[in-house]
Amino acid sequence: MTTETADLNRLATPPTFQSVSGARKFKNGLATALVYLAFAVAIVPLVWVLWTVVQRGLPVVLDADWWQKSLSGLLSRQQGGGVYHAIYGTLVQGLVCGLISVPIGLFVAIYLVEYGGRSRLSKATTFMVDILTGVPSIVAALFVYTLWITTFGLGRSGFAVSLALVLLMVPVIVRTTEEMLKIVPDELREASYALGIPKWKTIVKIVIPTALSGILTGVMLALARVMGETAPVLVLAAYAPFINYNLFDGPMASLPLLMATERNNPTQAGFDRIWGAAITLVLIITLFNLLATVISRWLAPKTK
Amino acid sequence: MNDRSVAQRPAGTGDPGARRGVPAARPDSEAPIPPTTEAEQNAPHVRPGDRIFRGLATGSGIFIVVLIGAIGLFLLLQAIPSLALDQVSFLTSREWSTGDVNNMRYGILDLLLVTVVSSAFALVIAMPIALGIALFLTQYAPRRLARPFAYVIDLLSAVPSIIYGLWGLLVLAPVLTPIGEWLTGALGFIPLFAEGNVSIELGGTIFTAGIVLAVMILPIITAVSREVFDRTPATHVEGAIALGATKWEVVRTTVLPFGKAGYVSASMLGLGRALGETIALMIILSATNAAFGWSLFDGGATFASKIALAAPEFNDPRSAGAYIAAGLVLFVLTFVVNAIARAIVAGHKEYE
Numbered sequence: 001m002t003t004e005t006a007d008l009n010r011l012a013t014p015p016t017f018q019s020v021s022g023a024r025k026f027k028n029g030l031a032t033a034l035v036y037l038a039f040a041v042a043i044v045p046l047v048w049v050l051w052t053v054v055q056r057g058l059p060v061v062l063d064a065d066w067w068q069k070s071l072s073g074l075l076s077r078q079q080g081g082g083v084y085h086a087i088y089g090t091l092v093q094g095l096v097c098g099l100i101s102v103p104i105g106l107f108v109a110i111y112l113v114e115y116g117g118r119s120r121l122s123k124a125t126t127f128m129v130d131i132l133t134g135v136p137s138i139v140a141a142l143f144v145y146t147l148w149i150t151t152f153g154l155g156r157s158g159f160a161v162s163l164a165l166v167l168l169m170v171p172v173i174v175r176t177t178e179e180m181l182k183i184v185p186d187e188l189r190e191a192s193y194a195l196g197i198p199k200w201k202t203i204v205k206i207v208i209p210t211a212l213s214g215i216l217t218g219v220m221l222a223l224a225r226v227m228g229e230t231a232p233v234l235v236l237a238a239y240a241p242f243i244n245y246n247l248f249d250g251p252m253a254s255l256p257l258l259m260a261t262e263r264n265n266p267t268q269a270g271f272d273r274i275w276g277a278a279i280t281l282v283l284i285i286t287l288f289n290l291l292a293t294v295i296s297r298w299l300a301p302k303t304k
Numbered sequence: 305m306n307d308r309s310v311a312q313r314p315a316g317t318g319d320p321g322a323r324r325g326v327p328a329a330r331p332d333s334e335a336p337i338p339p340t341t342e343a344e345q346n347a348p349h350v351r352p353g354d355r356i357f358r359g360l361a362t363g364s365g366i367f368i369v370v371l372i373g374a375i376g377l378f379l380l381l382q383a384i385p386s387l388a389l390d391q392v393s394f395l396t397s398r399e400w401s402t403g404d405v406n407n408m409r410y411g412i413l414d415l416l417l418v419t420v421v422s423s424a425f426a427l428v429i430a431m432p433i434a435l436g437i438a439l440f441l442t443q444y445a446p447r448r449l450a451r452p453f454a455y456v457i458d459l460l461s462a463v464p465s466i467i468y469g470l471w472g473l474l475v476l477a478p479v480l481t482p483i484g485e486w487l488t489g490a491l492g493f494i495p496l497f498a499e500g501n502v503s504i505e506l507g508g509t510i511f512t513a514g515i516v517l518a519v520m521i522l523p524i525i526t527a528v529s530r531e532v533f534d535r536t537p538a539t540h541v542e543g544a545i546a547l548g549a550t551k552w553e554v555v556r557t558t559v560l561p562f563g564k565a566g567y568v569s570a571s572m573l574g575l576g577r578a579l580g581e582t583i584a585l586m587i588i589l590s591a592t593n594a595a596f597g598w599s600l601f602d603g604g605a606t607f608a609s610k611i612a613l614a615a616p617e618f619n620d621p622r623s624a625g626a627y628i629a630a631g632l633v634l635f636v637l638t639f640v641v642n643a644i645a646r647a648i649v650a651g652h653k654e655y656e
Contacts, residue, residue: 038436107364134642136580200357228464
């Protein structure tokens, strides 16, 4: 009986638009929930880490001495002192590394975009830049150790650290610069050539200025990245609790090295120094990230 | 792309003399510079600036290629004398004592196992989460918020690894201790969850290290996958929608098949990063003399953390050479993983 009525009610042809079945709706909802959850899960450690750093480090860095004094002459359990010696080391090592890396990275990118074409060397270079991106910082440090210390017989110094950081910074600069040069319209190059401008002048005066904001942004981000590297300073520099202005000689502190050293200090002073240095490092990195944003806004090509 | 622009340019209007005599069809190729005759030297358009600039650019390209070779070569040269002094098999021994240079006994088996297991564990955690985030950022998040959200994920990679290490050991590890104790208690019969060779209360286990590593490699896997997912052809997506697919079905039938290779490649890049991670693991992992027993609750050291721990005391080149040999193995390992990651993507022209 019931089957007959059902048959009578059935349409001769299936409807054009069928509603989504329950199982499909459920799967869709589940997938959406999981995808949102994945994002939420990733936010947790970020907030947690930053909260830990701020909570433990902020009280330490609010003292003006922190920014104006070094740890010279202080015992490991003595409170007070500051880290300006380590801030100096971090900034100088990073900036010297930048001074070496930027020209190299810039020229490699120019080669890849403007000269290389599809040649074999160009492909090899692209491949090697990719490999260099993946070289662990400890391997870069060991390489500089074998080159600078064992082969040349020079001592550990801040400059050796800068050299190791160059290995880590160059591929980042090549990548960003390459992307930026690629999006410079060919019409600009052609217009310049049509005026009889040589290729190198076209690159220097037309292509690079157009891409400048993107390149500088990349440089700032790369600088922020290398300043937090710990492995090279651990291998290539000795720690000093006092200021050392000389990049080429003697022990030199930097924020990561200070943290690694004070980790062996079980007192409250050691605890404060570690987290104070951590928040200082995060602040410096944030500063460079902000600089990157400001530069990209400021120097962006005027389109009007 | 600028090959074309160069080729269309009338001869002699700005092209340096260097390339005269090369067919116009391939002006930017690596053809050798033809020897300049006297007539060419007198030509008005020879510009030394061009030649110098081209030389600098090409030289920098060559420099990068040579640099990678030099890294391998220098590490190898420094490692060989020490390897000759090694009293046990370098590849299969679990010992590591380099203090007495006349009786150095060291092998990398334990280092290799701890490195690979901790990285693989990190990858197992990070891969699904990174996939979810990449899908969220490209398909689910409101368009206007997608970029700020992506920026937040990128911030994860801006935090220095030493801070991750301190956070992992001092903050995260105590939270993980009850989970670890429950796992060893309930699932202890599985070797992976068996009681380890270091204390769970102190938290210096591969378990803690792997979770911290997972957080650290999330941004790289996400960033690369996101780029690939973003390139899914709009026509595929629209086709699926027109057939009445739900959001998930659109993702499953268009985005995932298109981006699969990119996602796998991204994960390999993440693996490479995890293998070489140094300071976070140096801080987290508890040192132990016991051999690695295939448990996530073991301690030990990875290549990178072992080297970093010993680095400040590198004095004798012979004992330092032992660590350099370990560094060389790590370099080869990351080289292979990164090369595979690249090879996977290289076969897919649609990602260009």
